[in-house]
Amino acid sequence: MSTAADLVFRTATERDIAALVELVESAYRGEASRAGWTTEADLLDGRRTDEEAIAETLARPDTRVLLAERDGDGELLACCTVERRPAGAYFGMFSVRPAQQGGGVGRAVLAEAERFAREEWGAGELEMTVIVQRADLIAWYERRGFIRTGELSPFPYGDQRFGVPKRPDLAFERLVKAL
Template sequence: MATATPDLVFRPATEGDVPALVELVESAYRGEASRTGWTTEADLLDGQRTDHESVAETLARPDTLILLAERAATGELLACCTVERRGAGAYFGMFSVRPTQQGGGVGRAVLAEAERHVREEWGAASLEMTVIVQRADLIAWYERRGFRRTGELSPFPYGDERFGLPKRPDLAFETLVKAL
């Protein structure tokens, strides 16, 4: 685990970043590589977390930004997230930190930059996300950063392999929200 936040630079993703984004997201959530960090979903899901087509579609959507965090000295991609305008608020998703960098402040820095962007650039009053309810450690991490659980649940898309292959029958998402 990293012990200090490296100097980061933030920038919007471009089409040329899609392959690196897919690799980053997959490494953070699925397979053995993801077990290096603490955000793995490998015990809940097999299969893919995302693919080139869905990342490219996200990148092309209006009112959506894929934010990259790179090591300032080398340009190495360390983390990413997506923010999307939704009325007076914004949605936060596809949050991924390279497993070897988890626990060292990179995630906190990316979340803070995403919050700053949607608040200052878009005038968003809140930031919303969905998290698999079985991810108690991750939900607790977000709660420590000011998000609150809403109790609003939505079903996991069972049968749609684009979202992975569930290892259990009770997966669901809960909406979390933070006032900005």
Template sequence: MATTADLAFRPATARDIPALVELVESAYRGDASRVGWTTEADLLDGQRTDPDSVAQALARPDTRVLLAERAGTGELLACCTVERRGGGAYFGMFSVRPAQQGGGVGRLVLAEAERIAREEWGATELEMTVIVQRADLIAWYERRGFNRTGELSPFPYGDPSFGLPKRPDLAFERLVKAL
């Protein structure tokens, strides 16, 4: 099980964009993602992110793109974004290299994102959205203190920047955790 001593956290920079796109795609799309348990390959084809959207996230003043690297080697293992939103924060683009999933890396990245939101920004809650069909992923977040709100938003069908849906009933549910 990974420990905080195994990881080094740092904010992403523009030079990290290609590695970030590769990591996110490997965690969610295509056959490579099937090595881990967070794959969306049965729900969506196409891209999960692209260099332009990662660059936009890096440019937003109230957003931090957080990298988790193997301590001592700099090998990129995971990433996420944390975005300040009023008195709260939004958690997204959470990706763990498929071969590292299930070993505690994700738990540590989430804890660091929560720390940033709470201690650096004074956020009182962390929110996120998850595709409702991802029951296993929602259960993982519930075990970490997130609550389902029942608030749904439609999947952006027709916008290939979010992926190419394989089914007509996709939607996002908002999850919230008090910090």
């Protein structure tokens, strides 16, 4: 397992699309995702993302996809998106390879996203949305300084780009952190 000290960060390019799709899918969907604690396999079937969605994300001028690779061999271990917003920045597509979860890689990626948003864009806050049923994940973010806002938005039922829900009560909650 890698540690935060073993990581090198860089911005993703079009050459990284296939590897990003594989990483995101492995962290959230299907049986392979159950090796880590961030799986959504009990809540959603289907895909989390695809090559077209990643390409669209990379093409947005106010969005960066940050990659965390193992220093030395360049293995892709984690990623996230940071999107510039009027009030700060949005944090999303946070994925850590299941075998690397629980060892500090995720904390290091979140810290890098916060640093990037603050230093590169002057963002004063970082926001995200999390499925409200993910109490363990929300608690992890709260331990890192995020605050639950109570602002809910509906899950996009019927739009399979977000997955195929296994239950009828999914919703997102907005979390924020002052930078």
